[in-house]
Amino acid sequence: MCYLYVELQSVISIPPRLIHRGQASVYDTGCVMATPRADDWSWFPALALGVSFLKCILINAYHSTDFEVHRNWLAITHSLPVSKWYHENTSEWTLDYPPLFAWFEYSLSHVAQHFDKEMLVVQNLIYTSPATILFQRLSVIVTDIVFIYAVKECCRSVREEKGSKDLLGHPFFILAALLLWNFGLLIVDHIHFQYNGFLFGILLLSVARHLQGRHLEGALLFTVLLNLKHIYLYIAPAYGIFLLRSYCFTKDNTDGSVRWSSFSPVRLVALGSIVISVGALSFGPFIAMGQLPQVLSRLFPFKRGLCHAYWAPNVWALYNMVDKALSVIWCRPRGARGFLRCLVVCALGSFMFGWHVHEKAILMAILPFSILAVESREDAGIFLMLTTTGHYSLFPLLFTAAELPIKVLLMLLFTLYSFTSLKKLFRGSLLNPLETTYLLGLVAVEILCEVVYPLSPWQHTLPFVPLLVTSVYCSLGVSYSFIRLYVSLLRQHGTDKHKQL
Amino acid sequence: MENWSLVSICVLFGLTARWAVSLNSYSGAGKPPMFGDYEAQRHWQEVTYNLPVHEWYFNTTDNNLNYWGLDYPPLTAYHSLLCAHVAKLINPDWVELHASRGHESYGHKLFMRATVLVADLLIYIPAVVLYSFYLSEGSNKKKVCTVLCILLYPGLILIDYGHFQYNSISLGLALWGVVVLGLGWDVLGSLAFVLSLNYKQMELYHSLPFFCYLLGKCFKQGLAGRGLFLLVKIAVTVLVTFALCWLPFLSDPGQILQVVHRLFPVGRGLFEDKVANTWCSLNVLIKIKTILSTDTQLYFSLTTTLLAILPSSIKLLMKPTLWQFKLALVNSSLAFFLFSFQVHEKSILLPAFMLPLFLKDGLLVPYVVTSLAFLFFSIYLLSAFEHCSEDKLRLGPYRRLLICMPRMDLGRVTKWKFYFSITAMAGLSFMSVALAPPDQLPDLFPLLVSVFSYLHFLGLLLYFNIVQIAEPLQSVRKNQKKSN
Numbered sequence: 001m002c003y004l005y006v007e008l009q010s011v012i013s014i015p016p017r018l019i020h021r022g023q024a025s026v027y028d029t030g031c032v033m034a035t036p037r038a039d040d041w042s043w044f045p046a047l048a049l050g051v052s053f054l055k056c057i058l059i060n061a062y063h064s065t066d067f068e069v070h071r072n073w074l075a076i077t078h079s080l081p082v083s084k085w086y087h088e089n090t091s092e093w094t095l096d097y098p099p100l101f102a103w104f105e106y107s108l109s110h111v112a113q114h115f116d117k118e119m120l121v122v123q124n125l126i127y128t129s130p131a132t133i134l135f136q137r138l139s140v141i142v143t144d145i146v147f148i149y150a151v152k153e154c155c156r157s158v159r160e161e162k163g164s165k166d167l168l169g170h171p172f173f174i175l176a177a178l179l180l181w182n183f184g185l186l187i188v189d190h191i192h193f194q195y196n197g198f199l200f201g202i203l204l205l206s207v208a209r210h211l212q213g214r215h216l217e218g219a220l221l222f223t224v225l226l227n228l229k230h231i232y233l234y235i236a237p238a239y240g241i242f243l244l245r246s247y248c249f250t251k252d253n254t255d256g257s258v259r260w261s262s263f264s265p266v267r268l269v270a271l272g273s274i275v276i277s278v279g280a281l282s283f284g285p286f287i288a289m290g291q292l293p294q295v296l297s298r299l300f301p302f303k304r305g306l307c308h309a310y311w312a313p314n315v316w317a318l319y320n321m322v323d324k325a326l327s328v329i330w331c332r333p334r335g336a337r338g339f340l341r342c343l344v345v346c347a348l349g350s351f352m353f354g355w356h357v358h359e360k361a362i363l364m365a366i367l368p369f370s371i372l373a374v375e376s377r378e379d380a381g382i383f384l385m386l387t388t389t390g391h392y393s394l395f396p397l398l399f400t401a402a403e404l405p406i407k408v409l410l411m412l413l414f415t416l417y418s419f420t421s422l423k424k425l426f427r428g429s430l431l432n433p434l435e436t437t438y439l440l441g442l443v444a445v446e447i448l449c450e451v452v453y454p455l456s457p458w459q460h461t462l463p464f465v466p467l468l469v470t471s472v473y474c475s476l477g478v479s480y481s482f483i484r485l486y487v488s489l490l491r492q493h494g495t496d497k498h499k500q501l
Numbered sequence: 502m503e504n505w506s507l508v509s510i511c512v513l514f515g516l517t518a519r520w521a522v523s524l525n526s527y528s529g530a531g532k533p534p535m536f537g538d539y540e541a542q543r544h545w546q547e548v549t550y551n552l553p554v555h556e557w558y559f560n561t562t563d564n565n566l567n568y569w570g571l572d573y574p575p576l577t578a579y580h581s582l583l584c585a586h587v588a589k590l591i592n593p594d595w596v597e598l599h600a601s602r603g604h605e606s607y608g609h610k611l612f613m614r615a616t617v618l619v620a621d622l623l624i625y626i627p628a629v630v631l632y633s634f635y636l637s638e639g640s641n642k643k644k645v646c647t648v649l650c651i652l653l654y655p656g657l658i659l660i661d662y663g664h665f666q667y668n669s670i671s672l673g674l675a676l677w678g679v680v681v682l683g684l685g686w687d688v689l690g691s692l693a694f695v696l697s698l699n700y701k702q703m704e705l706y707h708s709l710p711f712f713c714y715l716l717g718k719c720f721k722q723g724l725a726g727r728g729l730f731l732l733v734k735i736a737v738t739v740l741v742t743f744a745l746c747w748l749p750f751l752s753d754p755g756q757i758l759q760v761v762h763r764l765f766p767v768g769r770g771l772f773e774d775k776v777a778n779t780w781c782s783l784n785v786l787i788k789i790k791t792i793l794s795t796d797t798q799l800y801f802s803l804t805t806t807l808l809a810i811l812p813s814s815i816k817l818l819m820k821p822t823l824w825q826f827k828l829a830l831v832n833s834s835l836a837f838f839l840f841s842f843q844v845h846e847k848s849i850l851l852p853a854f855m856l857p858l859f860l861k862d863g864l865l866v867p868y869v870v871t872s873l874a875f876l877f878f879s880i881y882l883l884s885a886f887e888h889c890s891e892d893k894l895r896l897g898p899y900r901r902l903l904i905c906m907p908r909m910d911l912g913r914v915t916k917w918k919f920y921f922s923i924t925a926m927a928g929l930s931f932m933s934v935a936l937a938p939p940d941q942l943p944d945l946f947p948l949l950v951s952v953f954s955y956l957h958f959l960g961l962l963l964y965f966n967i968v969q970i971a972e973p974l975q976s977v978r979k980n981q982k983k984s985n
Contacts, residue, residue: 053874057518401607405516
């Protein structure tokens with residue numbers, strides 16, 4: 001009986017009275033979200049727990065073949081000796097992540113055996129007992145703790161304007177909400193099934209460490225990340241150049257250009273040893289067994305006939321990134337924030353031009369960009385465009401009818417929150433009418449693709465049309481955001497040059 | 502952030518939680534021949550669509566009342582008919598007479614779940630938002646928190662979206678009644694409540710407070726003048742609404758009698774299953790069901806129910822304010838639940854005690870998650886523990902009753918009692934799931950849960966009654982905030 005609960009609250013009604021909270025006296029209105037103390041972070045666990053509860057009730061939602069992929073890897077790492085990990089191919093989903101991730105799955109498998117031993121049998125293809133589903137889902141939810149911690153660290157590094165503000169209007173609160181409740185991450189990790197929360201947690205933690213000036217830790221974290229999933233190679237140039245330029249050269253000239261005399265070999269050696277030791281830990285056993293070529297072939301699959309087509313755009317994309325990173329970070333570094341901007345551009349560039357890019361890769365640009373979005377008005381505008389189109393492009397990942405309301409509701413939730421909170425933070429509209437029209441057009445595309453088209457006669461003859469329409473429409477938004485971001489990067493570089501003259 | 506955006510976010514979150522729970526199993530899934538409540542609702546769509554109105558409540562060759570015969574008032578039947586029309590458009594197999602019995606499919610489950618969501622969105626959720634904003638106290642932030650906490654209430658989510666029912670319609674209509682009465686529109690309020698009553702007869706639990714509140718208001722306005730006019734308006738509204746709802750059945754007294762017979766199955770005995778009310782708990786000590794005859798049981802429960810509800814009703818009659826009305830609603834429904842005849846466990850919609858039900862339906866994970874979320878958010882957002890002092894909990898009357906123990910801080914006692922209860926509930930839940938009961942006592946855990954819950958409900962009944970009755974008839978104090 002709902003009344004029972006509601007009345008309990010009405011009974012516990014509080015007449016306004018003066019109480020002391022921290023340094024200031026405020027009227028207690030009976031709600032914990034009144035003006036908080038400066039260091040009162042009690043809202044953070046509430047946000048984190050809230051999203052975790054949401055993740056828990058999505059346990060029985062649809063999951064993709066990625067679920068079987070990870071179950072297979074649990075089985076391989078648990079049941080077979082290390083020498084066979086990268087040779088095993090009973091299942092079509094062979095191990096194609098770097099060794100550190102294999103060790104991660106190995107440690108997970110020790111917990112898995114207490115849930116259901118059968119999932120660890122390699123031959124049990126597409127094994128989905130309730131215990132298996134529960135374990136796998138819980139493993140994603142629990143490893144997300146890395147992400148939660150990383151978000152906390154990022155929030156602490158956010159620049160804040162002074163002046164008493166209502167909690168909901170603080171940049172760090174908005175950032176926490178945008179990251180913890182990120183639609184893309186929820187959909188991809190907790191429905192589609194992946195471990196991106198854990199991986200992005202390490203990435204964001206590394207960024208946070210750089211923002212806090214703890215560069216060695218940041219470098220260590222990034223190396224670990226690279227050894228967990230090699231797709232982050234795309235942003236490695238940004239890291240490499242930044243660390244070389246801003247960490248190994250301890251001082252700059254007054255105009256910002258590099259002072260060659262301030263090169264510190266000690267720091268370079270420190271960085272190098274971190275990279276090498278992590279790499280040794282990860283690849284060491286396989287190099288010792290002479291399996292390095294096999295491992296590399298799994299990580300970077302050459303297919304006959306696809307050799308040139310597969311690699312050329314990748315190499316070109318990487319070259320592109322290095323070139324960009326060099327020009328920006330090397331010549332006029334603007335500290336960790338400039339590095340972050342470059343990282344986002346690299347990530348987005350790799351999404352735009354890389355080969356065999358999965359739509360999930362858009363998250364690599366969106367998540368770090370959130371930090372910049374709560375600090376600058378222009379970035380907030382680009383962020384809204386990128387995020388809305390990027391998230392919408394993930395819709396085709398969940399094609400089942402039962403998950404349609406969930407993805408629509410969560411998308412509305414996140415979009416509504418991001419728009420209203422950023423608008424309030426920067427006091428005014430962030431998008432021009434054309435951009436707003438484009439985004440509203442997404443609603444029309446959605447109705448067309450999910451409601452109108454399936455009922456039309458072309459559904460059977462041309463079933464790919466909705467996917468095509470979604471991709472093409474979203475690509476406009478993403479490309480536009482990329483161009484604006486790139487321009488902002490160059491403009492900053494240009495402003496520095498101008499100042500120098 | 503503005504109110505409308507915060508409220509929209511809460512509503513979206515509530516809807517997401519609801520739909521996520523609905524992805525799980527439903528009552529009677531894959532359990533022929535009878536299945537469960539889900540099949541009952543589907544069957545009602547089949548019956549109302551294919552058979553003429555005068556056959557809906559009768560046992561005929563086409564309508565076997567033993568297989569989920571209609572036992573809710575006509576508005577449920579009309580709602581089922583509406584859903585059936587939609588179902589027919591999508592897939593006629595779903596409501597095919599006889600052939601669709603036990604029909605279970607992915608598409609059908611989506612359709613049924615969607616009907617619950619639509620009803621919730623149209624009726625219950627707007628009522629909750631309006632209630633929080635117009636009838637509850639505090640800052641705007643607090644009102645938004647109230648909306649969120651009410652929307653996260655696990656009992657309703659799990660029953661409607663898990664087990665499968667349409668409680669949100671009847672509860673929503675009743676809540677509309679409360680909101681509208683609170684705004685001062687008595688006639689519309691009574692209309693809403695009559696509609697709610699005609700959807701589920703369970704709303705009788707709330708009928709006495711509505712009656713006493715409105716009657717009290719009429720008395721206050723003076724029976725010689727405006728009061729009488731109001732009374733007549735309300736009476737006419739109620740009668741006309743009833744007539745409209747029962748229109749197809751009015752032509753034949755036999756029809757009316759049969760419907761009433763289906764709504765109030767007096768032949769079925771004092772209780773079934775394990776219910777957390779007085780009779781079931783008493784049955785542990787004295788086997789009432791066997792000692793008394795069915796008729797005696799009926800009169801006995803009727804008398805005790807009326808006795809339990811009398812103090813609260815009289816107080817409301819004498820002082821018809823909104824605050825008294827709310828208290829009376831709580832007291833009335835608790836009293837009815839605890840003492841009346843043939844009460845089903847779902848009538849209470851409180852989490853701890855629903856555990857055995859949800860275990861049967863395979864809804865353990867959603868149950869645990871939603872209950873924990875609800876507890877956490879209520880405590881965190883509404884700062885319940887910070888306001889646990891004697892003054893705020895209105896424990897004044899208790900202090901007067903317990904003069905022998907002057908040194909106790911009742912506020913702290915309440916707080917510790919709450920911790921104890923939660924721990925005990927967690928323990929009971931864990932035992933129910935993890936342990937097997939001893940052979941001599943196969944129903945041990947459901948029974949323990951019921952008795953434990955019963956004691957809590959009895960305690961709550963006493964508490965709310967004392968709070969309601971102890972309030973002075975005239976609110977004279979100028980310093981105290983007027984709580985209306």
